[in-house]
Amino acid sequence: MKSAMDGLIVLDLSQVYQGPYCGMLMAYQGAKVIKMEALTGEVIRQRIEDKNPHEFLMFNSNKLGISLNLKSSEGAEILKSLVQQADVLIENFTPGVMDRLGVGYNTLKEINPRLIYGSATGFGLNGPYSDFPGMDLTVQAISGVMASTGYEGKPPVKAGPAVCDILGGIHLYGGIATALYEREKSGVGQHVEVSMHDATYPALASPLAGYYEGEGKRPERTGNRHSGLRMAPYNVYQTKDGYVAIICVTEKHWEQLTRLMERTDLIGAPGYENTVNRALNMDVVDQIIEDWTKDKSKWDLMKQLKEARVPSSPVLSIAEVEDDEHLKARGMIQYVDHPIRGRSKVPGSPIRLSRTEQQKVTPAPLVGEHTEQVLQDMLHYSPGELERLREEGII
């Protein structure tokens, strides 16, 4: 059985999360992904002394790793030679860096008109913020993620996960896959550009809708409550061993919940007739529910609520998530044996295709682990030439 991206060659020059996640998903679909790093390794490796922090392992599975000094003219020439054979290049340098290195899109498309060149940025290649520093924290700040997270009257809060990085990376994947499809028709590549800031904006739909419908008069952050404060129950409730999230989208959900709570007296009672009235009365509604949840366990509550067909979920801790049985059964938690870090958990691919094969997960490369192999196989460098390149600090 073949993989969907079998035969594709991807040069992945990207760093940290956003670009590397995109490259890894392509590797999982069968592309040959060559991660190209500076001789000292990419930025995220510098977080720990052995250069293989867990964050690096999580986004670089199934890649070949080569190290190359792009600031040397011979290094840039080696990149250009690889580009002749490549289908895709991914980079997330600050806008302008690739051009200054002499390997920007306009140069590389002359070398290989079929090249699909993917640029992941913080704020894009144009527009008033295009030179703003694009990191997950700064994009969360400027995009409204922080404004809409936390509680009314308290400071804005960042979302714990790196949502802007991953939204950026997966939109880039989508753009590159689209360009690959289109290239089958036209025979020509193109420049795919995705910014983290753009990629985050659609996720703001609920806070934006709350803003529009409240004519700007509603609080911009509502804790664990509905963004528009227009639904109740919709919250996270204390239990004896943590928290449980409960939402009643339909009246049926609410009726079923009142049955479980043995509070059927509330069905149709004044202030409880529908979600709009309950929302006006949400402090009381939430208190009634928490009085019921607080001495029960979160998984018992979930089980009861599920049987009664009321949407709910336990709030899992990071310790529970990192060992989640469902994520393991789904193959989202994968194990690799890394030569330095040992047995480590890394993410699988959320993209499942029924007919084409997904690659077995292999560990992220060490710095320059496959430099010689790749330069010999693809560019036919001799051992002597490789030795010279190494002595001259080019590889």
Place this chain on the structure above:
Amino acid sequence: MKSAMDGLIVLDLSQVYQGPYCGMLMAYQGAKVIKMEALTGEVIRQRIEDKNPHEFLMFNSNKLGISLNLKSSEGAEILKSLVQQADVLIENFTPGVMDRLGVGYNTLKEINPRLIYGSATGFGLNGPYSDFPGMDLTVQAISGVMASTGYEGKPPVKAGPAVCDILGGIHLYGGIATALYEREKSGVGQHVEVSMHDATYPALASPLAGYYEGEGKRPERTGNRHSGLRMAPYNVYQTKDGYVAIICVTEKHWEQLTRLMERTDLIGAPGYENTVNRALNMDVVDQIIEDWTKDKSKWDLMKQLKEARVPSSPVLSIAEVEDDEHLKARGMIQYVDHPIRGRSKVPGSPIRLSRTEQQKVTPAPLVGEHTEQVLQDMLHYSPGELERLREEGII
């Protein structure tokens, strides 16, 4: 100039955010996307009486809208006839619903082996949580988004944006585009499956890395501070008109910041020598910075910090985001004139391709707005047959 997905026909049966976002991005790339709804309209329309809430407009631009009663056998037959001509079908019903309607993947692939059938779910088609209710709130609860958001010793907090919905939708887009590319080689479609829960897990990389490296002993949520509490400065600071996010990734950033604050005495001082030591001392470091930021404006601070090359960003309010000049310049904020809601702001596409054309944005359809047009054009129904279908409650 052609669009990347010109000529593709997409049947979009999906609802709320996750599937509709995927369909809209395909429409922006030139696919003919036919949104199929129940006669009363999809779930999210029910939020307001006129059936055109802003959330609906935001994720259904550029689609044709048809209404069809899939529970009637003739309705299901009409879907099957459309499938014969379609390239892609998108659905996000509860697992099993499409099979019960007689239009599951195994049936439809017999009708059209080239069909790419995209299923967006909460928790996937298999695994112990596969029958759990999958809404943005419940997926945030179980996936660790909540556990990692908020402050140590305080309750978990949901991220304000619908991050799980949008992560699910864009991974589905990536999977469908991959299958379209592969179909050009094999001539055959396949079933693409993406769950919101799977799609959220990679974004947990920082909290997971913090957990692994702290051997589970660090707090699982750290407010606006670094997930692993291993970097300082890294926080959001009060200003006279809101907040500003500041991070020092390198020592150079820190030195530049001390210059701006006129506190160069801190460079190399005990407890401030490097990010690890500053992190151990982060309450003091943060206080020094906030004493400097609190009487300045957030944009003035950003400007100074940017000139000094220290990564920072103002925290924008939702009111500022919804009118953001950069998002407008980038085309991420688009205007449509909707027949009921009037002039409205909707998202553009974060996926930019340099050579193929992106469609001009047009407003989301009303319920059944294009039913007759589509059934006439694609299936050649006569006016009399359409009248009968309408009378019988099939369209």
